Amino acid sequence: MPTDRQDLQVQTMVFYAVAPMMGYTHRWARVFYRMLSGHVQLYTEMLVDQAVIHGCDITVLPQEGPVILQLGGSDPDTMARAVAMAEPHAYVAYNINAGCPSDRVKQGAFGACLMKDPPRVAALIRAMRQETHRPVEVKTRLGVDDLDNDDHLYRFLESCLHAGCARIVLHARKAWLSGLSPAENRTIPPLQYERVLAAKARFPDAQIMINGGLSTFNNPWHDALDGVMLGRAVWDHPEILLTVDPLVTEQEGRGDIADIVQHYIAFCHEAGARPSLFLPPLMGLGRGKAGARAWRQSLTNILAQRTGQGGSGKHDPLLIHRMIEESFVRFTGDLNGAKLTQMVV
Numbered sequence: 001m002p003t004d005r006q007d008l009q010v011q012t013m014v015f016y017a018v019a020p021m022m023g024y025t026h027r028w029a030r031v032f033y034r035m036l037s038g039h040v041q042l043y044t045e046m047l048v049d050q051a052v053i054h055g056c057d058i059t060v061l062p063q064e065g066p067v068i069l070q071l072g073g074s075d076p077d078t079m080a081r082a083v084a085m086a087e088p089h090a091y092v093a094y095n096i097n098a099g100c101p102s103d104r105v106k107q108g109a110f111g112a113c114l115m116k117d118p119p120r121v122a123a124l125i126r127a128m129r130q131e132t133h134r135p136v137e138v139k140t141r142l143g144v145d146d147l148d149n150d151d152h153l154y155r156f157l158e159s160c161l162h163a164g165c166a167r168i169v170l171h172a173r174k175a176w177l178s179g180l181s182p183a184e185n186r187t188i189p190p191l192q193y194e195r196v197l198a199a200k201a202r203f204p205d206a207q208i209m210i211n212g213g214l215s216t217f218n219n220p221w222h223d224a225l226d227g228v229m230l231g232r233a234v235w236d237h238p239e240i241l242l243t244v245d246p247l248v249t250e251q252e253g254r255g256d257i258a259d260i261v262q263h264y265i266a267f268c269h270e271a272g273a274r275p276s277l278f279l280p281p282l283m284g285l286g287r288g289k290a291g292a293r294a295w296r297q298s299l300t301n302i303l304a305q306r307t308g309q310g311g312s313g314k315h316d317p318l319l320i321h322r323m324i325e326e327s328f329v330r331f332t333g334d335l336n337g338a339k340l341t342q343m344v345v
């Protein structure tokens with residue numbers, strides 16, 4: 001346990017982030033996203049505290065740059081132990097998942113359920129802070145089930161902030177714990193951005209980030225709030241990450257995306273990454289533009305061949321690497337001279 005506790009200052013500049021997404025924001029996706037933006041804040045997928053304690057792989061590659069570890073759990077001791085396990089790694093902060101409504105999460109009584117129990121979340125924050133100098137933050141929603149009003153939200157936020165929560169990420173809709181699937185819980189409850197702004201007005205000194213349904217980083221909310229987090233839009237259009245660095249530094253972004261993609265493919269090949277993990281983050285490239293559908297299809301075919309489903313069942317990594325490169329060359333050719341960078345929305 002650290003002895004001379006001194007909380008790290010959370011940066012005060014507007015924070016641009018890619019949302020934690022289970023099954024999506026794994027190590028390889030993070031490497032790709034980092035190649036597209038040096039300044040975007042990346043999060044892990046949610047890792048359950050027990051899994052961390054039992055030794056699941058939480059190493060961070062240097063190529064990922066700054067990453068925040070998102071933890072799921074509801075027991076202060078277990079969450080604190082998970083933080084202690086993560087401390088030797090290069091995470092820059094810890095995030096508590098208090099917004100996810102999936103069945104698995106409900107069984108563990110964490111995720112969005114935690115909104116119903118502000119003292120427990122405060123206890124989690126306090127216990128985690130005992131193990132780290134790094135900031136501890138909370139990702140949550142505007143409400144859960146019938147606890148969907150500003151009074152409850154403010155009580156919840158106040159309790160988090162009082163316990164030392166360094167930043168709140170607010171998904172601008174409520175969650176229903178029964179009756180809606182996780183995917184429906186990301187579309188059916190209406191977005192209420194004005195309630196996020198009201199929360200910031202109620203807690204002007206708190207760091208509050210907005211999330212939910214946003215399609216660009218440069219959106220109207222970023223002046224009034226402390227950060228903007230996008231999830232599905234980045235998965236669907238990874239090239240929008242090229243817009244982040246110019247917003248932060250007022251300098252050009254990271255150059256030609258074709259070079260970046262080639263670099264990423266070569267890096268993953270060298271590192272021995274599984275195609276089923278490192279190819280999907282590329283599938284959204286150029287979505288909606290000439291050649292993008294064929295590009296996605298060719299990646300799908302490569303994955304099918306790799307697993308032997310209806311294909312030749314070839315497993316030679318060098319061959320797979322060559323096929324990916326050839327598909328990419330075909331894709332950039334289909335773009336008819338247009339550069340992928342010109343597609344940025």
Ligand SMILES: Cc1cc2nc3c(=O)[nH]c(=O)nc-3n(C[C@H](O)[C@H](O)[C@H](O)COP(=O)(O)O)c2cc1C
Pocket residue numbers: 019020021022023024045046070097098099100139171186211212213214229230231232233
């Ligand atoms: C496939 C998928 C997996 C997700 N997994 C997590 C997760 O592990 N932890 C979490 O806090 N939120 C998770 N979310 C919710 C996102 O972080 C985000 O709050 C939500 O998608 C709304 O943002 P968006 O409209 O920009 O996608 C997930 C979302 C998706 C689409």
